[in-house]
Amino acid sequence: VNDSSLFIFLSLAVASGRAQVQQEPSLETTEGTSINITCSHPRKQIEDYIHFYRLLPGRAPELLALVARGSKDVPAIAGKLSVSEDGRSSALWLAGPRRGDAAVYYCATSQHGSIPTHALHSSLLSSP
Secondary structure: OOOOOOEEEEEOOOOOOOOOOOOOOOOEOOOOOOOEEEOOOOOOOOOOOEEEEEEEEOOOOEEEEEEEOEEEEOOOOOEEEEEEEEOEEEEEOOOOOHHHHOOOOEEEOOOOOOOOOHHHHHHHHHHH
């Protein structure tokens, strides 16, 4: 494995009762090479929210982006992240990742603008 390789691990997370999300189990990129993290949600309703989170070792889940009804909020890491959404899938684009960006990234759907992070954390730790 090249020293500049970054592993991006993805995990299914919390979903509302009607909409489920699907992600690839893992992605790999090299340091500085941008990457797209895609989340498929074919049963998402127009009023559902899409959340992208990142879990770094030993830290609480961090909200990276929130997509709702065509509006996109990307509060973390300005200039490094962007999101796109077409109704059936969403993508989180990570520009020029560095070693510190290697983490577990996951998406979730909800009918509300927030998901309790303790619920996400528990779900993530119990997933295979």
